[in-house]
Amino acid sequence: MTHILVVDDSATERRRVGRLLEKGLDSAIVSYAENGKAALDSLPLKLPDLIVTDLRMPEMDGLGLVEKVAEGGFGIPVILMTSFGNEEIAVQALNAGAASYVPKSALGKHLIKTAENVIALSQGKKSRQRVLQALTEVHSRFVLENDITYIPPLVSYLQEQIALMRILDESQLIRIGIALCEALTNAIHHGNLELDSEWRQNDEEKYFRIAEERRCVKPYSDRRVRMVATLSDREVRFVIDDEGPGFALDDLRDPTEEFNMDRMGGRGLLLIRSFMDEVTHNVVGNSITMIKNVVPLD
Amino acid sequence: MTSVFDMDGALERVEGDHELLDELARIYLNESSELSIAISHAMEQNDIIAATKVAHTIKGASSNFCAQAIFDAAWNFEQLQPSNSPEEIALAYRTLLHELERLSHAIRQEFHIRQ
Numbered sequence: 218m219t220h221i222l223v224v225d226d227s228a229t230e231r232r233r234v235g236r237l238l239e240k241g242l243d244s245a246i247v248s249y250a251e252n253g254k255a256a257l258d259s260l261p262l263k264l265p266d267l268i269v270t271d272l273r274m275p276e277m278d279g280l281g282l283v284e285k286v287a288e289g290g291f292g293i294p295v296i297l298m299t300s301f302g303n304e305e306i307a308v309q310a311l312n313a314g315a316a317s318y319v320p321k322s323a324l325g326k327h328l329i330k331t332a333e334n335v336i337a338l339s340q341g342k343k344s345r346q347r348v349l350q351a352l353t354e355v356h357s358r359f360v361l362e363n364d365i366t367y368i369p370p371l372v373s374y375l376q377e378q379i380a381l382m383r384i385l386d387e388s389q390l391i392r393i394g395i396a397l398c399e400a401l402t403n404a405i406h407h408g409n410l411e412l413d414s415e416w417r418q419n420d421e422e423k424y425f426r427i428a429e430e431r432r433c434v435k436p437y438s439d440r441r442v443r444m445v446a447t448l449s450d451r452e453v454r455f456v457i458d459d460e461g462p463g464f465a466l467d468d469l470r471d472p473t474e475e476f477n478m479d480r481m482g483g484r485g486l487l488l489i490r491s492f493m494d495e496v497t498h499n500v501v502g503n504s505i506t507m508i509k510n511v512v513p514l515d
Numbered sequence: 516m517t518s519v520f521d522m523d524g525a526l527e528r529v530e531g532d533h534e535l536l537d538e539l540a541r542i543y544l545n546e547s548s549e550l551s552i553a554i555s556h557a558m559e560q561n562d563i564i565a566a567t568k569v570a571h572t573i574k575g576a577s578s579n580f581c582a583q584a585i586f587d588a589a590w591n592f593e594q595l596q597p598s599n600s601p602e603e604i605a606l607a608y609r610t611l612l613h614e615l616e617r618l619s620h621a622i623r624q625e626f627h628i629r630q
Contacts, residue, residue, distance in 0.1 A: 321575070325529070
């Protein structure tokens with residue numbers, strides 16, 4: 218059964234569109250709402266597989282509905298029914314997240330095919346999500362140059378993978394992201410480029426200038442950061458190795474001490490230790506293992 | 516009556532589904548009555564913006580019957596601004612109500628629907 222919500226302030230239009238969908242699609246169940254607000258109010262009762270909406274309506278128009286559906290994370294595709302003079306608002310709605318549009322004058326010709334395509338794509342996405350929820354373990358290996366601009370997209374990719382596997386909640390995803398950013402930055406700056414955090418404390422501009430210089434100079438430029446990410450339904454584990462000489466853990470300032478709390482050095486490690494369940498280093502001090510245990514989500 | 520709306524065009528819009536067109540005719544008569552009240556109310560309140568929104572709905576609902584005269588009347592009314600002269604607004608309003616009544620009457624006749 219495919220549940221479709223038709224939204225239009227004209228009862229005659231609602232019925233025509235509803236009947237077109239009932240006749241054209243296999244086992245379609247159509248429900249109706251007279252404007253965007255009524256449509257939105259009906260969503261908690263029964264989530265449709267597709268919304269087909271008019272644009273100009275009282276209370277809440279089609280653009281408002283598209284925006285609210287996108288904001289609410291309902292994952293319901295929306296098809297717009299456009300009419301002459303509504304082009305501008307239609308483009309805004311497409312930019313805001315509408316899946317497609319069909320001119321009202323051509324509903325008979327194009328609505329069914331468009332609805333079939335959009336539903337197939339949406340169900341494909343949902344099926345993929347179901348498959349990913351059945352995935353129990355993923356190993357990924359990354360080799361990074363000493364360029365910190367790689368870090369945000371890499372972290373974002375890993376957060377996306379974790380989110381798709383639905384093994385950690387949103388707040389944990391953010392904390393994992395911060396821990397990863399700190400660990401990777403440490404590996405590049407303090408590991409491979411051997412930058413002293415004291416330099417940053419005293420003169421941040423100089424710190425980053427030296428970082429840029431060393432990225433192009435041997436032996437620093439030959440060094441790489443290697444990361445193995447293991448995402449499973451038991452734990453999320455990251456092992457990050459750099460090719461620098463390492464450091465003695467005892468030499469690190471304790472950032473929780475009053476004097477050190479406002480210093481940049483050691484802050485990253487404090488965040489990592491706060492956000493991960495287990496953090497260990499190798500003896501040399503150029504490899505960090507960070508583990509977050511997975512508690513099944515409801 | 517065929518000059519008020521285009522029966523062939525209306526049938527084409529519903530892919531030749533006579534039963535659906537008959538159902539739409541009955542829904543339209545109820546809706547046009549409600550829309551007539553709504554636009555009259557907006558005009559009494561001197562709320563031109565609200566009235567143009569009702570005209571837009573009239574245009575959409577009436578388009579199912581390929582009725583060119585009411586489509587044009589609703590379109591003209593939709594373009595009105597509060598800055599238009601009272602005479603222009605009154606003329607557009609009278610024309611729209613007249614066409615709304617003409618289409619409703621034609622639909623009642625064609626689909627044998629009693630008032």
